[in-house]
Amino acid sequence: MSQGSATTTTADEAALRRLIDEALAEREQGAHDKENKITIVAWDGHLDRVWPTLILSTTAAASGMQVSVFFTFWGLFALVKPEKRRTGKKWMTKALSVMNPAALKRAKLSRYNFAGLGPWMLSKVAGDYKTPHPTELLETARDMGVRLLPCQMTMDLMGVKREDLIDGLEEPIGAATALLEMKGSAIQLFI
Amino acid sequence: MDVITATVDARGQSCPGPLVTLHRALRDAAQGDLLELLATDPGSRSDVPSWAELSGNELIEAGEDTGVYRYVIRKA
Numbered sequence: 001m002s003q004g005s006a007t008t009t010t011a012d013e014a015a016l017r018r019l020i021d022e023a024l025a026e027r028e029q030g031a032h033d034k035e036n037k038i039t040i041v042a043w044d045g046h047l048d049r050v051w052p053t054l055i056l057s058t059t060a061a062a063s064g065m066q067v068s069v070f071f072t073f074w075g076l077f078a079l080v081k082p083e084k085r086r087t088g089k090k091w092m093t094k095a096l097s098v099m100n101p102a103a104l105k106r107a108k109l110s111r112y113n114f115a116g117l118g119p120w121m122l123s124k125v126a127g128d129y130k131t132p133h134p135t136e137l138l139e140t141a142r143d144m145g146v147r148l149l150p151c152q153m154t155m156d157l158m159g160v161k162r163e164d165l166i167d168g169l170e171e172p173i174g175a176a177t178a179l180l181e182m183k184g185s186a187i188q189l190f191i
Numbered sequence: 192m193d194v195i196t197a198t199v200d201a202r203g204q205s206c207p208g209p210l211v212t213l214h215r216a217l218r219d220a221a222q223g224d225l226l227e228l229l230a231t232d233p234g235s236r237s238d239v240p241s242w243a244e245l246s247g248n249e250l251i252e253a254g255e256d257t258g259v260y261r262y263v264i265r266k267a
Contacts (some may be wrong), residue, residue: 055206055207058207058210058211059206059207059210059211059238059242060245061214062207062210062211062213062214062242062246063210063214063242063245063246064245064246064247065245126205129205130203130204130205130208131205131206131208132207132208137207140211144211144214
């Protein structure tokens, strides 16, 4: 009797040990995955904000990291097709899209914009130093498998339709999915 | 004797150019292959070792000759 229960205990212990080992291995794997992921919230649409976002994204992808970029509020306009000058359904959303020029090639600087002279000079200098322009970096990011996630709420709010946005994007997501992306990332940035 | 499998010429490119170019070349390489990266971007002196640490590839050699930085990387 006592011997039988002792055997059961040993078997239970072995099973328990196995479960613990599995859980530890799983945790280690999870920790490793997390270490290798970065999520950036691209909130601002200015040239001098989207630019570093895309430099970091492409560099992270080149380093073998998983990269997710969540484009929300003014950041969403970086994903608008270059030929789209105006988005929105109502006069107010249309006016907003004109005040906040859509598409990266029309992005303004957050300071020293000087009616477009600033962005032109910055692009010129960057070109001389062979730093790729954000429009080119966005394409590179997409080709490298960077997950470009449009914000569904911003699209609804600003009246931006799926067909107003460039190709190769992930399905639009909401705040909870964005949080889940961030939770699973070693690095989270809000730019 | 280790032989360089491919040379990645990123001379004249600036951040993030050299690493993106290197990443593309690595995709076509086999595990254990040695790749040589040539760059003129002074930022590469800190960025290539950091990239190696992040990506898990091995940086075996780093040097400079008349303004050209040369790195040898072994694909993990």
